[in-house]
Every structure is written in C-alpha cells, then in structure tokens.
Amino acid sequence: MDTTPNIKYIEWFSAEDMHLTTKHWSSELNFIEDEQYFFEELIVSYTKDLINLDEFSKNKKIVEKLGELIRDNQELIDLVKNHQNGLEILVDGIDQPEEEKRYKEIHKKLMIKINKHLVSHKELKTQLFSVIKGYLKNTASKKLHE
Numbered sequence: 418m419d420t421t422p423n424i425k426y427i428e429w430f431s432a433e434d435m436h437l438t439t440k441h442w443s444s445e446l447n448f449i450e451d452e453q454y455f456f457e458e459l460i461v462s463y464t465k466d467l468i469n470l471d472e473f474s475k476n477k478k479i480v481e482k483l484g485e486l487i488r489d490n491q492e493l494i495d496l497v498k499n500h501q502n503g504l505e506i507l508v509d510g511i512d513q514p515e516e517e518k519r520y521k522e523i524h525k526k527l528m529i530k531i532n533k534h535l536v537s538h539k540e541l542k543t544q545l546f547s548v549i550k551g552y553l554k555n556t557a558s559k560k561l562h563e
Contacts, residue, residue: 432507435524439501442531446494449538453487456545463552479544486538493527493534500527 430438460480500523506516 430521430524432504435507435521436501436504438524438528439497439504442497442527443494443501445535446490446497446531449490449535450487450494452538452542453483453490456483456542457487459545459549463549476548479541479548482537482541483545486534486541489534490538493531496527496530500524 460483503520503523506513506520
C-alpha cells in the first residue's frame with residue numbers, strides 16, 4: 418500500500434493552507450498520543466494474561482511496536498510545533514524565495530512522514546484490538562464453561 422500523498426500541489430499551498438494543515442496534524446498527533454497512552458494502560462492491565470497466551474512472541478512485537486510509535490509520535494509532535502513556528506517566513510512580507518522554498522520542502526517531508534505514521538498507528542491499533550478481543554473472547558468462553 419502506497420502511503421505517499423500526491424505532494425506536487427504543495428507548491429501552490431498558501432501560508433493559510435499550510436497553517437491549517439499543521440494545525441490538523443497537531444490535533445491528529447495529540448489524539449494519537451492519548452490513544453497510545455490508553456493502549457499502554459490497557460496492555461499493563463492485561464500484561465500477566467498476555468504473557469500467558471500462546472502468542473506471546475506476537476504480543477511482544479506489538480508492544481515493542483507501540484513503544485516505537487509512541488517515540489515517533491512525540492518526535493512528530495515536536496517537528497510540527499517547530500514547523501508551525503517557522504510559518505512566519507511565509508507571512509512576514511519579506512521576499513525570501515530560498516527560505517520559503519525550504520519551508521515548503523520541509524512541509525512535503527512532514528506530510529509524507531505523518532501519513533506513514535498514521536498508517537502505522539492504524540495497523541497497530543487493529544493488531545492490538547485483535548489481541549485484546551481474542552483474549553476477552555477466550556476468557557468469556559472459559560467462564561461460560563466453568
């Protein structure tokens with residue numbers, strides 16, 4: 418699956434468009450951060466049970482991936498904040514074509530990184546839900562048979 422957005426049109430983005438985009442990114446990344454902390458807490462509360470499951474190595478990889486995505490998410494939050502702060506170069510009224518071009522290049526790169534991150538987060542979320550759902554079904558089934 419290709420997660421690379423069509424970025425050729427960014428050259429025509431206005432400063433306002435890029436500002437709105439970075440605000441949207443910031444909102445998305447902050448929401449993901451909350452979700453990731455929720456997943457961490459969920460995993461902690463089921464750790465003992467997840468360790469005992471037959472799929473321990475698969476679960477361990479999912480937990481490790483969550484840790485990676487948490488770090489990546491924080492890095493992206495910081496990059497987006499810095500990018501938002503740099504938007505001034507496009508709205509200061511001073512003609513700085515090289516700096517403006519560089520800002521737009523950074524915007525393109527951020528767009529690609531964030532889109533890949535969103536896809537990775539969604540895939541991990543699906544895996545986590547599958548593991549927890551399987552565990553809960555198994556637990557419910559055992560209780561019914563007791």
